[in-house]
Amino acid sequence: MPDYAIKTSGLTVEFGNNIILDNINVEIENGDFVAIVGPNGSGKTTFLKALLSIVKPSSGEIKIFGKELDKIKPGEIGYVPQIKTIDRSFPANSIELVLSGVRNRWLGVKSREDKKLALHALELVGAADYARKQISELSGGQLQRVYLARCFASNPKLLLLDEPATGVDLVCESTINELIEEFNKKRGVTVLMVTHDWTAAYHHTNKVMLLNKQLIYYGNKNEAFTELNLMKTFSHLGHKHKVTFGLKSYE
Ligand SMILES: Nc1ncnc2c1ncn2[C@@H]1O[C@H](COP(=O)(O)OP(=O)(O)OP(=O)(O)O)[C@@H](O)[C@H]1O
Ligand SMILES: [Mg+2]
Numbered sequence: 332m333p334d335y336a337i338k339t340s341g342l343t344v345e346f347g348n349n350i351i352l353d354n355i356n357v358e359i360e361n362g363d364f365v366a367i368v369g370p371n372g373s374g375k376t377t378f379l380k381a382l383l384s385i386v387k388p389s390s391g392e393i394k395i396f397g398k399e400l401d402k403i404k405p406g407e408i409g410y411v412p413q414i415k416t417i418d419r420s421f422p423a424n425s426i427e428l429v430l431s432g433v434r435n436r437w438l439g440v441k442s443r444e445d446k447k448l449a450l451h452a453l454e455l456v457g458a459a460d461y462a463r464k465q466i467s468e469l470s471g472g473q474l475q476r477v478y479l480a481r482c483f484a485s486n487p488k489l490l491l492l493d494e495p496a497t498g499v500d501l502v503c504e505s506t507i508n509e510l511i512e513e514f515n516k517k518r519g520v521t522v523l524m525v526t527h528d529w530t531a532a533y534h535h536t537n538k539v540m541l542l543n544k545q546l547i548y549y550g551n552k553n554e555a556f557t558e559l560n561l562m563k564t565f566s567h568l569g570h571k572h573k574v575t576f577g578l579k580s581y582e
Pocket of ligand 1: 351371373
């Protein structure tokens, strides 16, 4: 196996006549914990969706674990979508959502072992109480936890997280961060996490990707948040007011 988890070459995505991702060349090593940072509409979710084959690139190439995307087995990639944008009208309860990540299908008979596996994963993330609730009835934070349980149960090698801590309470946020760190440090899972919280990004991850249609920066987190990099990433769309960049102090 190559020592990188993800390699993109000239990755370009267009919707209609709009270029959303422009010639992204990046190599992400196995075991890295990457924060993806950029303004609204900068292509962060689209980048994750391209890795998941949900969005088709107009040009360029993506390899994950050295393989073409159609050779990736179900369960190799865990995904927690951006909760506020997903359609959750689909009739399923938490257990079924967890098992959809393990068996890669929604319907069919669930064995006792399956239910045990799903319940165990839900317990790990503190979501056992709403195991039989419909996903349409869960709060955003509860649904985040169920999606994390889904990842836990499927044992992925790569974890793609789209704002996993946005809109959840502080206790839930620290649980989520601990769970993600466990994936990364104890299980050696490569993690890509979209976040608007630069401070969390700085403290939890080891690499940072600054994105604004183009790749502004990819590398060590210590050199990422320079004034110049942040200006290039965020100064756009004719901001009239002065924006001061920097990290909040963090205990
Ligand atoms: N299916 C689609 N069809 C057309 N345009 C799309 C589609 N999906 C995304 N876009 C556009 O692509 C751009 C990037 O969207 P994306 O969701 O990747 O941004 P983002 O960086 O995740 O933003 P946010 O921080 O708000 O989540 C936006 O301008 C968006 O309107
Ligand atoms: Mg997004």
